[in-house]
Amino acid sequence: MTVAKIIKPRYTNNENAFYPQKEGENMSAPVTYSSDSIVTIERHILEEQKTYPEATGVLTSLLYDIALVGKYIASRISRAGLVDILGATSSINVQGEVVMRLDELADETIIRLNQHTGRLAVMASEEHPDIIPIPEQYPTGKYVLLFDPLDGSSNIDVNAPVGTIFSIYRRISEEGPGTLSDCLQPGKNMVAGGYILFGTSTMLVYTSGNGTHGFTLDPMLGEFLLSHPNIQIPSKPKYYSVNQGYDIYWSEGVRKFTEYLQGKDGQIKPLSSRYIGSLVGDFHRTLLTGGIFYYPADKKDPKRPTGKLRLLYEAAPLAFVMAQAGGYASDGHQDILEIVPHDLHQRVPLFIGNRELVEKAEEFIRTYDT
Numbered sequence: 552m553t554v555a556k557i558i559k560p561r562y563t564n565n566e567n568a569f570y571p572q573k574e575g576e577n578m579s580a581p582v583t584y585s586s587d588s589i590v591t592i593e594r595h596i597l598e599e600q601k602t603y604p605e606a607t608g609v610l611t612s613l614l615y616d617i618a619l620v621g622k623y624i625a626s627r628i629s630r631a632g633l634v635d636i637l638g639a640t641s642s643i644n645v646q647g648e649v650v651m652r653l654d655e656l657a658d659e660t661i662i663r664l665n666q667h668t669g670r671l672a673v674m675a676s677e678e679h680p681d682i683i684p685i686p687e688q689y690p691t692g693k694y695v696l697l698f699d700p701l702d703g704s705s706n707i708d709v710n711a712p713v714g715t716i717f718s719i720y721r722r723i724s725e726e727g728p729g730t731l732s733d734c735l736q737p738g739k740n741m742v743a744g745g746y747i748l749f750g751t752s753t754m755l756v757y758t759s760g761n762g763t764h765g766f767t768l769d770p771m772l773g774e775f776l777l778s779h780p781n782i783q784i785p786s787k788p789k790y791y792s793v794n795q796g797y798d799i800y801w802s803e804g805v806r807k808f809t810e811y812l813q814g815k816d817g818q819i820k821p822l823s824s825r826y827i828g829s830l831v832g833d834f835h836r837t838l839l840t841g842g843i844f845y846y847p848a849d850k851k852d853p854k855r856p857t858g859k860l861r862l863l864y865e866a867a868p869l870a871f872v873m874a875q876a877g878g879y880a881s882d883g884h885q886d887i888l889e890i891v892p893h894d895l896h897q898r899v900p901l902f903i904g905n906r907e908l909v910e911k912a913e914e915f916i917r918t919y920d921t
Contacts, residue, residue: 589776590776590777591774591775591776591777592614592615592618592755592766592774592775592776592777593615593618593774595764595766595777596611596614596615597611599611599759599761609670609692609693609694610694610719610742610743610759612668612670613665613668613670613671613694613696613719614719614743614757614759616664616665616668616670617717617745617747617755617757618755618766618775619664620660620661620664620665620715620747621715621747621753621755621768621775622753622768622773622775623660623664624653624656624657624660624701624715624747624749625747625749625753625768625770627653627656628653628707628713628749629770653701653704653707653713654678654700654701654704655678657700657701657715658676658678658679658700658701660700661674661676661696661698661700661715662674662676662683665696666683666685666686666689667686667689668689668692669689669690669691669692670692670693670694671685671691671692671694671695671696671729672685672691672692672693672694672695672722672724672728672729672733673685673691673695673722673728673729673730673733673734674695674696674697674698675695675696675697675698675734675863675864675895676697676698676699676700676864677698677699677700677861677864677865677896678700680895680896681731681895682729682730682731682734682895684728684729685728685729691726691727691728691729692722693721693722694719694720694721694722694742695719695720695721695722695729695733695734695736696717696718696719697717697718697719697720697734697863697864697868698715698716698717698718698864699715699716699717699861699864699865700715701713701714701715702714702715702716702746702829702830702831702865703827703828703829703830703831703832705828706827706828706829711827711828711829711832712748712749712750712827712829712831712832712835713749713829713831713832714746714747714748714749714829714830714831714832714835715746715747715749715831716745716746716830716831716864716865716868716869717744717745717746717747717868718738718741718743718744718863718864718867718868718871719741719742719743719744720733720734720736720740720741720742721740721742723736731895734863734895735863735891735892735893735894735895736891736892737867737888737889737890737891737892738866738867738868738870738871738887738888738889738890739888739889741760741867741868741871741888742759742760743757743758743759743760744757744758744867744868744869744871744872745757745758745868745872746831746834746835746868746869746872748831748832748835750832752767752768753767753768753770754766754767754768754778754779754835755768755775756779756782756835756838756872757872758871758872758875758876760875761875762780762781762782762875762876763781763782763783763838763872763873763875763876764777764779764780764781764782765777765778765779765780765782766778766779767779779839782838782839782876783876783877784837784838784839784841784873784876784877784878784904784905785839785840785841786841786905787841788822788841788842788843788904788905788907788908789822789823789840789841789842790822790823790824790825790836790837790840790841790842791809791812791822791823791824791825791842791843791844791845791908792824792825792826792827792833792836792837792842792843792844792845793809793824793826793844793845793846793847794826794828794846795809795824795826797849797851800849800850800851801847801849802847802848802916802919802920803919803920804883804915804916804917804918804919804920805845805847805883805912805915805916805920807915807918807919808911808912808915808916811911811915812843812908822842830844830846830860830865830869834869834873834903837903837904838872838873838876838878841904841905842904842905842908843902843903843904843905843908843909843912844901844902844903844904845900845901845902845903845912846858846859846860846900846901847883847900847902848883848900855898857897857898857899857900858882858898858899858900858901859898860898860899860900860901861896861897861898861899862887862890862892862897862898862899863892863895863896863897865901866880866882866887866899866901866903867887867888867890869901869903870886870887870888870901870903871888873903873904874888877906878903878904878905878906878909879903879904879905879906879909879910880901880902880903880909881901881902881903881909881910881912881913882899882900882901882902883900883902883912883913883916884913884916884917887899887901887903
């Protein structure tokens with residue numbers, strides 16, 4: 552039997568659990584499949600839903616909509632060198648970055664596939680300065696979708712991995728159009744989060760608070776199939792991942808921590824260094840092989856003293872995935888999932904991976920930077 556074990560959520564209460572339940576309630580029996588089963592993402596989500604009698608199926612449909620987004624973007628990326636979707640547009644996004652053509656395509660695809668369903672109250676994207684309201688002609692729902700449509704898009708033209716990151720929350724406003732407050736929720740309130748990695752294969756990795764599960768797209772079938780049930784970050788870390796080209800801009804604590812990872816103080820056996828420059832790609836490797844990815848605050852850009860990565864679109868959803876896989880994410884001082892956002896495009900430092908390494912980073916920062 553292949554067993555996809557359901558893990559008790561680390562962040563669960565009546566307001567933010569995947570499906571309605573009581574605090575401390577036994578979540579469910581493990582979801583099991585026979586060894587010869589072909590488990591699609593639709594089947595897996597439906598099997599999870601069956602363990603919650605109160606579930607309405609709305610979130611199940613929303614998650615499957617995300618899978619459809621992944622299939623569509625994957626089909627376009629696979630033809631990127633054959634059609635006119637490589638390269639940059641003439642647009643600059645709210646982050647001050649040049650918008651790549653595939654960025655624009657991914658952003659439009661996610662919006663168009665979700666704005667009419669009646670499942671969402673509001674959306675927000677890294678590419679838009681303000682919230683994305685649901686058009687008046689469509690009904691609104693009880694969920695909120697935040698997303699980075701195509702992380703790492705600067706890698707597109709060199710055929711390196713890119714990815715889509717998403718998170719889903721329950722709205723906190725009353726019925727009607729969603730509001731900014733619906734989007735500015737701490738990560739611990741997240742209902743579901745994950746990412747789609749477009750690389751040598753296309754993978755969708757998500758958690759609904761019941762463990763982290765990975766699905767690989769079979770291009771012949773056109774379906775995501777369960778390939779990595781119940782992912783747990785290996786307890787023995789293997790790699791550290793950071794852009795060391797910026798080390799002259801780092802604080803002393805971050806430099807000392809990096810030297811610790813390199814074994815220069817003799818406390819640990821040195822970790823190997825790996826860095827792609829695509830957050831989703833670097834995170835995915837860290838999740839599957841163990842270690843730590845970090846993007847600390849630096850002094851390179853005075854306009855971004857708190858770091859480069861976006862709390863709502865990058866740090867929080869990946870922190871939720873990592874927490875359910877047994878890891879931990881911090882801004883160097885506190886749990887990423889505890890941070891209450893005050894701006895749609897708030898940036899934070901990010902240290903994410905094996906808990907002991909992330910906590911060691913916090914220790915170095917406390918010692919040398921305060």
